[in-house]
Amino acid sequence: MNGLSGKPIDTASLVVSAVFLGAVVLGAAWGSAQAVEYFSTADSPPWMSVFVNYAAMLAATLTLVLASSMGHVERFGFVMPRLPGGYGAGITWGILLGAMASILNLVAGHGGMLPVGKLTFPQMVLLVWLFASVAEEILVRGYLQSYLEPLIKRGFSLFRWRLSTPVIISALFFAAMHLILLTRGTPFLMVYVIVVFTFCLGLVAAYQRERTGSVLPAIAAHISFNVGGVIGGMVYILIQVALFGRTAAEVTRALGG
DSSP: OTTOOOOOHHHHHHHHHHHHHHHHHHHHHHHHHHHHHOOTTSSTTTTHHHHOOOOHHHHHHHHHHHHHTTGGGGGOSSSSOOSSTTTHHHHHHHHHHHHHHHHHHHTTOOOOOOTTGGOOHHHHIIIIIIIHHHHHHHHIIIIIHHHHGGGGTTTEEEEEEEEEHHHHHHHHHOOOOOOOGGTTTOOOHHHHHHHHHHHHHHHHHHHHHHSSSSSSHHHHHHHHHHHHHHHHHHHHHHHHHHOOOOOOOHHHHHHHH
């Protein structure tokens, strides 16, 4: 039952409207980035479209949050975690999942993703590890998952974890977001690995968001996933050097194509 109106919750309508609003935000972000790329010149910095994409995503999401919160932004996770342990578990799982995804893609012979591959390491840290993580988590775990909160009592248990409907839907939406990589020429197998592991990351981040009431542990898990990707690359290089006698320079050159 809906606690405000006393009427039965229309699950399908709620999920469809949440996904629609999330898709509108993604469309606005993607369109803004495409406009920047269209009007860019040879001298334009490669990071500009990435920045505009996530800036537009963040701005659109915050607009929805402010319009929906009625002054109570804490409903959307803008509070400190109410329970301990959210950071540690999220960070640990984020690093592990990111490392595994990276190693699998490297074993399959895939390199970096565009436009990330055009960024310098400091730009990648600021725009992808930090800014993108914040923008995506505020959209998915902040707005979309909170929008689905009336469905929180529905779900199922997996081992000792209870996965509610908002947790599952937000994880599915988060994974589906990464299908856009197919339009950038990213190999299908690489996208498949990314979608599977971002779904797993989505479950971890959404579970911690629900458990702690805060979006901060979800952001920490997301950043850790990106850091784990680099750690996975380093582990891959070490394995190549230790087991196959290749030098780190040879492996790096091979990865760079």
